[in-house]
Amino acid sequence: xxxxxxxxxxQDINIAKHNGDRFWYSLLILIMVALPLVLDDxxxxxxxxxxxxxxxxxxxxxxxxxxGLASLGHAAxxxxxxxxxxFLLTNGIPFYASIPIVIIVSFxxxxxxxxxxxxxxxxYLAIATLALGFIAEHVFIKWEHFTGxxxxxxxxxxxxxxxxxxxxxxxxxxxxxxxxxAMFAAINILxxxxxxxxxxxxxxxxxxxxxxxxxxxxKALSFAISGAFTGLAGxxxxxxxxxxxxxxxxxxxxxxxLLLIVVGGMGSLHGTVxxxxxxxxxxxxxxxxxxxxPSSIGSQPGLEPMxxxxxxxxxxxxxxxxxxxxWMKIKLFFELFPTYKRQTFKKxxxxxxxxxV
Amino acid sequence: MSLFEVKNITVAFGGVKALNDxxxxxxxxxxxxxxxxxxxxxxxxxxxxxxxxxxxxxxIFFENQNISKTKPHNISKLGIARTFQNLELFENATVLQNxxxxxxxxxxxxxxxxxxxxxxARKQEHEYRxxxxxxxxxxxxxxxxxxxxxxxxxxxxxxxxLARALCTDPKLLLLDEPSSGLTNEETIDLGFWIKDIQSLxxxxxxMIEHDMSxxxxxxxxxxxxxxxxxxASGLPEEIKNNADVKQAYMGE
Numbered sequence: 355x356x357x358x359x360x361x362x363x364x365q366d367i368n369i370a371k372h373n374g375d376r377f378w379y380s381l382l383i384l385i386m387v388a389l390p391l392v393l394d395d396x397x398x399x400x401x402x403x404x405x406x407x408x409x410x411x412x413x414x415x416x417x418x419x420x421x422g423l424a425s426l427g428h429a430a431x432x433x434x435x436x437x438x439x440x441f442l443l444t445n446g447i448p449f450y451a452s453i454p455i456v457i458i459v460s461f462x463x464x465x466x467x468x469x470x471x472x473x474x475x476x477x478y479l480a481i482a483t484l485a486l487g488f489i490a491e492h493v494f495i496k497w498e499h500f501t502g503x504x505x506x507x508x509x510x511x512x513x514x515x516x517x518x519x520x521x522x523x524x525x526x527x528x529x530x531x532x533x534x535x536a537m538f539a540a541i542n543i544l545x546x547x548x549x550x551x552x553x554x555x556x557x558x559x560x561x562x563x564x565x566x567x568x569x570x571x572x573k574a575l576s577f578a579i580s581g582a583f584t585g586l587a588g589x590x591x592x593x594x595x596x597x598x599x600x601x602x603x604x605x606x607x608x609x610x611x612l613l614l615i616v617v618g619g620m621g622s623l624h625g626t627v628x629x630x631x632x633x634x635x636x637x638x639x640x641x642x643x644x645x646x647x648p649s650s651i652g653s654q655p656g657l658e659p660m661x662x663x664x665x666x667x668x669x670x671x672x673x674x675x676x677x678x679x680x681w682m683k684i685k686l687f688f689e690l691f692p693t694y695k696r697q698t699f700k701k702x703x704x705x706x707x708x709x710x711v
Numbered sequence: 712m713s714l715f716e717v718k719n720i721t722v723a724f725g726g727v728k729a730l731n732d733x734x735x736x737x738x739x740x741x742x743x744x745x746x747x748x749x750x751x752x753x754x755x756x757x758x759x760x761x762x763x764x765x766x767x768x769x770x771i772f773f774e775n776q777n778i779s780k781t782k783p784h785n786i787s788k789l790g791i792a793r794t795f796q797n798l799e800l801f802e803n804a805t806v807l808q809n810x811x812x813x814x815x816x817x818x819x820x821x822x823x824x825x826x827x828x829x830x831x832a833r834k835q836e837h838e839y840r841x842x843x844x845x846x847x848x849x850x851x852x853x854x855x856x857x858x859x860x861x862x863x864x865x866x867x868x869x870x871x872x873l874a875r876a877l878c879t880d881p882k883l884l885l886l887d888e889p890s891s892g893l894t895n896e897e898t899i900d901l902g903f904w905i906k907d908i909q910s911l912x913x914x915x916x917x918m919i920e921h922d923m924s925x926x927x928x929x930x931x932x933x934x935x936x937x938x939x940x941x942x943a944s945g946l947p948e949e950i951k952n953n954a955d956v957k958q959a960y961m962g963e
Contacts, residue, residue: 363840366807367833539826546825546832547811547818547839554801554812561799564761565879566787566816575822621803 356689369541386530395522399594402522404627404634405529406590409536411614411626413583416540418612419621420549421576422556423472424480427487428611431581433494433603434460435588437501440509440598449514453589460585461578468577472570487608494600506599509592519593529590536583540623543579552576584611606659613662617669619676628677636662713772714739714915715883720769722755722939729755730766731939737883742909742916744926746950747936748959753919754796756936757885760917761786761793773883788816790882794872794889796919806855806863806871810846813878814839843878850874850904866897877908884908886918890925898925905929927951935959 358365358372370376390398414428438459442452471482494501501507511519519525543549551572554562563569592598610633618629640661644652651657673680687694713736722730730752737743745753758764760771762783770779773789781789792813801809817839820832847853850870860868869892876884889905890898906929908914920926926933926947933950935942937959943950950956 363837364833366840367836542826542828542832543822546820546828546836547815548820548822548825550804550808550812551815553804553808554815557801557803558799560763561795561801562812563763563783564787564793564799565812565875566784567812568782568784579822 390523390526398522398526400634402526402529403594404630405533406587406594407614407630407634408533408627410584410587410611411630412536412540412623413580414611415615415623415626417576417580419615420556421552423573426480426484427608428584429603429607430487430490431460431584432588432591432607433490434463435585436592436598437494439589439592440507441500443510443512449512456585456589457582461582464578464581465574468574472573472577487605491600491603494603504600506597508597511593525593532586532590536586537623613666616666617676619678622678625676625678632677713737714774716772718770720759720766722759722764723767728939733941735934735944737915737917739915740909740913741931742929744918744920744930744933745936746920746926746933751936752939753936754887757793757887757919760885787879792876792879792881793885794876794887796887798868798872800860800868800872802860805857805859806852807857809860809871809875810843810878811839813875814842816879846874846877865892866894869893881914884914884916886916888919890920890922902929
């Protein structure tokens with residue numbers, strides 16, 4: 355068990371709380387950087403996709419996990435990011451200029467949608483965001499000048515730093531760098547007053563308000579920041595897919611993002627990566643399992659959505675804090691070994707409201 | 712002129728008048744207690760002051776400024792902080808994070824400086840923390856800095872909520888039943904703290920309270936409400952012997 359002796363306030367502010375953190379996260383980044391040496395293009399592509407999902411997950415996590423606002427239409431922001439990026443690239447804007455524009459555009463779209471929609475709460479907000487997802491899909495179909503409609507829109511793969519996006523190793527590094535940058539941005543937001551205000555809104559709106567948090571402003575800000583992250587992920591996704599069609603950004607993608615944050619662990623940034631790994635590899639896993647299942651089950655077309663739903667239900671029932679929650683328990687087990695007690699995490703009946711994550 | 716004044720406040724929920732033409736003033740440095748049976752309109756009064764409820768009539772003045780139309784999130788910027796009857800803490804955050812939120816009104820950073828966590832953002836965190844540590848020392852919360860609210864006993868939670876209100880550096884503190892649910896010893900401690908808040912920090916306090924021995928010990932003046940109307944107001948001694956108050960409580 356590690357005891358940290360605190361002598362400076364900076365120790366509570368710093369991202370890495372102790373040298374152990376520094377060591378393990380540096381090691382992780384080193385391994386990630388070295389991965390192209392050992393993995394082939396297929397797996398690098400998969401991991402790039404996981405990085406993209408993680409960035410989108412960070413966006414949704416800030417909105418749902420930290421501010422406590424549900425969104426069932428987050429694929430809309432992926433779409434906004436992807437189409438804006440593709441449109442800008444088609445019109446000759448270089449990659450390094452296009453990405454900041456995408457982030458700003460999705461931020462503004464998020465704010466513009468957030469301000470009216472966030473007057474709703476709970477179930478009504480969920481339904482409104484669901485509607486937002488459908489509306490966005492139709493806008494992508496109908497706004498042909500911008501999106502190419504149902505014909506789709508090819509995404510140009512420009513040169514960037516003298517490298518091509520067709521090169522999967524290069525694309526992997528681009529995704530990795532953006533994931534790390536997004537992670538730092540999210541951590542920074544969450545450790546500053548704005549992030550605390552988000553958590554305050556999640557846990558008690560009335561107290562947040564009485565402490566001077568402007569509810570409307572911060573909810574809209576949360577939606578906008580969430581949109582910006584997801585938009586960035588959308589831009590990278592455009593490169594990954596290569597050819598945009600409106601039906602990519604459907605309700606199923608939104609639900610995948612939701613599954614990602616719930617399975618990963620609500621209210622933790624670690625959870626977005628865990629969730630992305632899970633969601634990214636699950637279809638492969640299901641595909642592999644199909645071969646081993648009896649053909650009457652294995653060849654069912656609806657197998658994937660059913661398993662997605664089933665897993666979501668199981669996590670909500672048995673591990674509400676997701677993979678990250680499970681990881682914390684395993685970590686504690688080894689920290690306290692051999693005195694770990696199973697009851698530590700046993701769900702207690704509580705009489706004051708506390709189970710609001 | 713009083714620091715804080717309520718003039719002819721009426722709050723009606725449908726046909727029920729929760730508050731009916733209530734007026735009173737609180738002087739600077741006072742501990743002013745509001746008592747009354749259940750449903751007398753005490754908490755409604757607090758919610759009107761913190762602008763959660765809209766009064767149907769009347770005005771509220773703080774430092775000679777009419778705050779009847781101020782936005783709810785701007786009330787704390789004026790220097791009015793409050794606690795809640797049924798704790799409204801941020802339960803999945805640590806004590807420290809709860810208290811740091813008390814400094815939210817002093818936020819100077821914008822979202823860009825926060826995304827990059829610029830030196831000014833870091834400096835601001837240090838300034839916040841300095842004030843928070845003062846309050847932690849004042850209310851003996853040293854042990855609980857990194858504990859989640861979820862895992863705290865009720866008495867400590869009440870204390871954290873008081874601390875959070877103090878972190879805003881208020882001029883006027885509204886305490887909604889600060890002693891409810893506390894043990895005898897905790898109530899005694901609370902009495903000392905409230906007196907200290909008044910004398911050391913110079914904060915004016917308006918308090919809703921039921922525990923009469925506690926009320927008599929700490930209050931400078933008392934206001935008794937019943938059915939949304941003022942029954943009596945005055946020094947603790949006067950209220951104790953007031954016939955109307957006895958009638959409302961004991962039904963003589």
